[in-house]
Structure formats: C-alpha cells, structure tokens
Amino acid sequence: MVLLVVAGQVLVGPAGERIKGGAVLVDGGVIVAVGPRDVVEGLARPGVERSDHPGATVLPGLINCHVHLAFDAGPDPVGSLRAADDDALAVGMAARARELLAGGVTTARDLGDRGALAVPLRDAIAAGEVPGPRLLAATAPLTPPGGHCWFLGGEVTDAASIRDRIARNVAAGADLIKVMASGGQMTPGGAAMWESQFDAEQLRIIVAEAHDAGLRVAAHAHGTASIVAAVKAGVDSIEHCTWLTDGVPDERDDIAARIVDQGIHVCSAMSPNWRAFIDRLGPERAERSFARLRWMDDLGVRLVTGTDAGLPSSGFGDFVGALGLYEHLGFPLDRIIEMATTRAAGALGLAEETGRLAPGYAADLIVVRGDPTTDLNALRDLELVLARGLRPAGP
Structure with missing residues (x-):
C-alpha cells in the first residue's frame, strides 16, 4: 500500500522537532519521505491514495x-x-x-x-x-x-x-x-x-x-x-x-x-x-x-x-x-x-526501526485532531492509526 498522509503539522519524534504543513509518504509499511507538504507531494506518484488531515497532527505511534x-x-x-x-x-x-x-x-x-x-x-x-x-x-x-x-x-x-x-x-x-x-x-x-x-x-x-x-x-x-x-x-x-x-x-x-x-x-x-x-x-x-x-x-x-x-x-x-x-x-x-x-x-532496542518519522522507519504513526504539545488529550482524538503501514478497524 502506498499512502500520502498530509496534516497541519508533523511531529518527527524528538522533542521540539516539528514540520508545519507537513506530510508523510508510506510505501509497503515503510516511511519513504517526511517533510513539507509540497516537497513530499512532489515525490508521490500521480493518483496516490491520500489521507488529508487539516488542523491535525501526525506523530509516531x-x-x-x-x-x-x-x-x-x-x-x-x-x-x-x-x-x-x-x-x-x-x-x-x-x-x-x-x-x-x-x-x-x-x-x-x-x-x-x-x-x-x-x-x-x-x-x-x-x-x-x-x-x-x-x-x-x-x-x-x-x-x-x-x-x-x-x-x-x-x-x-x-x-x-x-x-x-x-x-x-x-x-x-x-x-x-x-x-x-x-x-x-x-x-x-x-x-x-x-x-x-x-x-x-x-x-x-x-x-x-x-x-x-x-x-x-x-x-x-x-x-x-x-x-x-x-x-x-x-x-x-x-x-x-x-x-x-x-x-x-x-x-x-x-x-x-x-x-x-x-x-x-x-x-x-x-x-x-x-x-x-x-x-x-x-x-x-x-x-x-x-x-x-x-x-x-x-x-x-x-x-x-x-x-x-x-x-x-x-x-x-x-x-x-x-x-x-x-x-x-x-x-x-x-x-x-x-x-x-x-x-x-x-x-526496547528498536531505535532504528520505530519511534520516529523518518525515511526507512516502519510506518507506525497516528494522526490526532489538534496539537498534543499544547493539549495532551489530543492524543485521545484519533483520526488515523497505522501500524507498519496497516490500518486497523477503528480510527
């Protein structure tokens, strides 16, 4: 599955690292690109499936x-x-x-x-x-x-x-x-x-x-x-x-x-x-x-x-x-x-596999409404969950 996730901001993982108006491109359960929306969109092939979340935040699972x-x-x-x-x-x-x-x-x-x-x-x-x-x-x-x-x-x-x-x-x-x-x-x-x-x-x-x-x-x-x-x-x-x-x-x-x-x-x-x-x-x-x-x-x-x-x-x-x-x-x-x-x-010994949004890492991510860095409860308001690129039933 190839999926382009677009959101109001991307929290890359380490505290303080964020991309306003960002996107994440996923292919086959792996993240292949993370960055500003226009840059990542340019890397996606025409007609790729999109998941748009204006005003929301994408962050590691x-x-x-x-x-x-x-x-x-x-x-x-x-x-x-x-x-x-x-x-x-x-x-x-x-x-x-x-x-x-x-x-x-x-x-x-x-x-x-x-x-x-x-x-x-x-x-x-x-x-x-x-x-x-x-x-x-x-x-x-x-x-x-x-x-x-x-x-x-x-x-x-x-x-x-x-x-x-x-x-x-x-x-x-x-x-x-x-x-x-x-x-x-x-x-x-x-x-x-x-x-x-x-x-x-x-x-x-x-x-x-x-x-x-x-x-x-x-x-x-x-x-x-x-x-x-x-x-x-x-x-x-x-x-x-x-x-x-x-x-x-x-x-x-x-x-x-x-x-x-x-x-x-x-x-x-x-x-x-x-x-x-x-x-x-x-x-x-x-x-x-x-x-x-x-x-x-x-x-x-x-x-x-x-x-x-x-x-x-x-x-x-x-x-x-x-x-x-x-x-x-x-x-x-x-x-x-x-x-x-x-x-x-x-x-857990998984620092090179998950826990951040970066090319080559597993597509473990969530999208939440709002900004969890200003309101932790935003983490409860899930719009999307991906685990190794798979979408479970639910959000």
Whole structure:
C-alpha cells in the first residue's frame, strides 16, 4: 500500500522537532519521505491514495513499554488467568492487543505471560493476520518458588535452573528476559514489594545468560536493595523503580548516577488510574512517591512510559491517561510525547526501526485532531492509526 498522509503539522519524534504543513509518504509499511507538504507531494506518484488531515497532527505511534496481555484488567486478573485454558487465554490476549492498537499504541512490550502465548500472537500480528501493535514478548518471568507471579511458570531455584529457564524462554521465542528482582503486591504469600527475591550474583547470571543470547533484561524492582543489585548486575531496564525500604522511599543518588552512566531505562509502569493512587495513599504520601520521577529526571535518568496494563484499574485502551501523570508533575508535553515514542523505542532496542518519522522507519504513526504539545488529550482524538503501514478497524 502506498499512502500520502498530509496534516497541519508533523511531529518527527524528538522533542521540539516539528514540520508545519507537513506530510508523510508510506510505501509497503515503510516511511519513504517526511517533510513539507509540497516537497513530499512532489515525490508521490500521480493518483496516490491520500489521507488529508487539516488542523491535525501526525506523530509516531505510541509505545507502551509495560503490559501484561495475559491479565484482563478486572478485579481478579490472576484468578481469571488461572481459570482460563490456553485457548481462551489466547483469544483474550488478542482482543486486548486490538484494544492497545485502537488507542494509538503501535508497539508494546509484554513483560510476562503464561505458556509463551504472546509469541504466536506477536507473529500473527507481524504477519498481518490479526490487528495489534508490534509486540515484544518476555514469556515467563523469572521468580523464586512461590515468588511474585510464580503462576506464570518461571520459578527458578539456583544457577542451573536460571540458565535452564532462560534457555527455554529463548527456545520459545522470547524477545527479552524479565526477572522479578523484588516482590510485588499481587502475589499472596510472596515477598513484600520492597523485599529482594534474588541476590546480586543470581542477577548477574541472569544478565550474562540473556546478553549471551542477544536479549535485554527488564527487572521488576520496587525495593531499593533490589534496584541496587539490578544496577550492579547490568540490567537494561528497571520496572517500577519505587526505591522502597520497608515500605518507605529511600532514594540513592549514587545508584541513580550509575543508572544514568550505564544507560539503563526506567519505566514507572504507573496505571492510567494514577489519581486513585492519590486517593488511596493520601496526597502527601502519593506526591512523595511521584517525586521520585522528578528526582530521577533531574539527574538524567532515561524515563520511559508504560502502564502495567492488565492489572486491576489498568486497562489497555487509555495509555494517554498514564501520560497525564507526567503532565501533573510538570513535564513539558513535547518531552512526554518523546518519552512515549522516540525514547521508548530506544529502551526496547528498536531505535532504528520505530519511534520516529523518518525515511526507512516502519510506518507506525497516528494522526490526532489538534496539537498534543499544547493539549495532551489530543492524543485521545484519533483520526488515523497505522501500524507498519496497516490500518486497523477503528480510527
């Protein structure tokens, strides 16, 4: 398919880069030209299909760095998962992938499923057989026996079982390795959120094995001790990164500096329903928790966006709601968009493939009414979604 997309402005990707009265030319799922309207129109052959959007903005498709398609975002996602057989679970995962795409998310990183079911879904989407965003699949996350998300099948006990689990994930088609470096709040009987589940040496083995297989490592880490160990082990991203010690935040400037120096990305994985977090904790405690994001940003930590979609109150269709937290914290809107596109692509190892509008990049783009750099809610008002040049049903 060849398509000429014309809009009031083009946001290329990096903050501040825009083209007034711009256009994007797509051919076969790849961007072949981006620039001023008259220039790009001159490169298109006569009679090419056009998609005109006066007064609208075209920008890279959004990237959600932290989802769980195996969870249904209901009040008991773990119970629902455990009650479903693989066929029913696969159907639900495909529906949730469509929901992501309908909301403008053209790339998503699935950070833990059961039975590696995200892999055939990823492949079906890539083949154009079902609609959905480009997927990266972590398959079964590594966790100790009875540890956080043990029910996804990734329990390990020692170095040998760690190596075996990673080998099995690789054989299943994993795009990255996920490790539950700390406990979490949705696994009864497991470690508390701030308690470490692996020591530094075990994490080093995980990173070494994954990197030897050419895969990145994403570490779920709420506790300060688990963050320290993950950084020393050389993980590629830290999920949540809440710096907890016995439930109390305890940020470490020295470790944050190492996160910067090592190029580790941090995804807070905050729900679109983050305002409920304020209601639950109270404004003072919630703002203290949110302040860690400003602190890390001020130090130069590479923050990226994700929602932990699939958990209760974290659905798949409102990625923009999660971006609103950064607006609440005073982040400039163009930088928020950059975090959700260009920078997120870098965190996923896709910086040369997606996350910006440039010749040779995948035709992952959205067109929204208005200007999201002055009103973030414009990202909800979709006129067009392209994922690798394909138009899904919907906007």
